[in-house]
Amino acid sequence: MLKLRNVHVKYGHVHALRGISLEIQKGQIVSLLGANGAGKSTTLKMISRLVEPNQGEYIVDGTNMLKKSSSDVVKAGIIHCPENRRVFPQLTVYENLKIGAILRKDKKQINKDFDRVFTYFPRLKERLNQLAGTLSGGEQQMLAIGRSLMGNPSYLLLDEPSLGIAPLLVKEIFEIIKTINQEGTSILLVEQNAHMALQISDYSYVLENGKIALEGQSQKLKNNDRIRQLYLGA
Template sequence: MLKVNNINVYYGNIQALKGVSLEVNEGEIVTLIGANGAGKSTLLKTLSGLLRPKQGTIEYLGKNLQKRAAQSIVKDGVIQVPEGRRVFSNMTVEENLDLGAYLRHDRAGIAKDKERVFELFPRLLERRKQSSGTLSGGEQQMLAMGRAIMAKPKLLLLDEPSMGLAPLMVKTIFEIIKEINATGTTILLVEQNANMALSIADRAYVIETGKVVLSGRASELQKSDEIRAAYLGGH
């Protein structure tokens, strides 16, 4: 579904991604793990069209993405939930969800997807008329994911969904990621909680200082001594 081939991305003179290649097959959850500043978020921003690679190609469903505008990438079903949630805090929960569907014109489909969001996140239903700025961090994360679902993603890019959340809420968010995937949405997940990410992913890539240094089945990487020492607290 997605094929990233040897991309180099710079911020000014600083090279953030160095020859990164990866693949995501339809129906998979693929996770990117790595330390802070390794280039994980840069990769997602590049896939979303917010940054341009200097070299290399990005193919999505057979089409080249590397020179496409961000809005046209969204239209094609590549939807990102950014790090730090970024909900519109002065708008209600429901207005945020409606905004997620702004490129769509299928009213019945939009209504059905909103019902689905409320089924996945009952708490958002309870707070649908509430201003988003008054929600807890976990509820804002639910809203950011719900808003992305309203855009009808084929490929969902999740950037650090567990960041700053209480352990119980992290567990809930990861269960919902599995549910979203089970209904047919392919997911590329960037996550610092490597253990949690590897426990739900099919495959994983490890990024260090802008390079992919390791890749494989998530279950195998979870058992690797090297990965455990570096990212799983040695347990």
């Protein structure tokens, strides 16, 4: 289990997270919803140890992760797929994927994970020697997720996987996210597309101004009047 308790994060005078608590059980997809500036990406950065909390607890499977570095977090199987893809544009698809496994030593399993990524995203195999910067936005998103999978995550942190890509491709990527979860990876999904996020997740949290405003089973939240008005256009 990945658990945050009473986490506060400040950027100077800006109080970005105001005592949030959340959990990801093994095998779950948990979605984190909210408007721009609500603190969603800050939460992922804090989990990845890219941002230091001012207060709170961060525990994974009984280990205090606040004593760990960002590279320790990756070694522990917590992999962050950032917003806006952040592929290395001057490197090939293959080189980008290889970077995802840079801390790993298990060469046989790395080769299996290449095959796994190509099963999810056949287009990446077709473009293996193509520069990442020449891919379409959707293909770059596939590459970003594939690179994250090369780290062999137990917990995958996905930040806005649908951002800036065509609706048909969004549906495909969300189906792949479901498959990744069904094959054993727990997922924390930050997503503006609340309808898709609630549809595939088990449990959801709604952030407002750095606080958890609502939480519950995703199917129940889909029928919550406040959620419907704010995020589902009802």
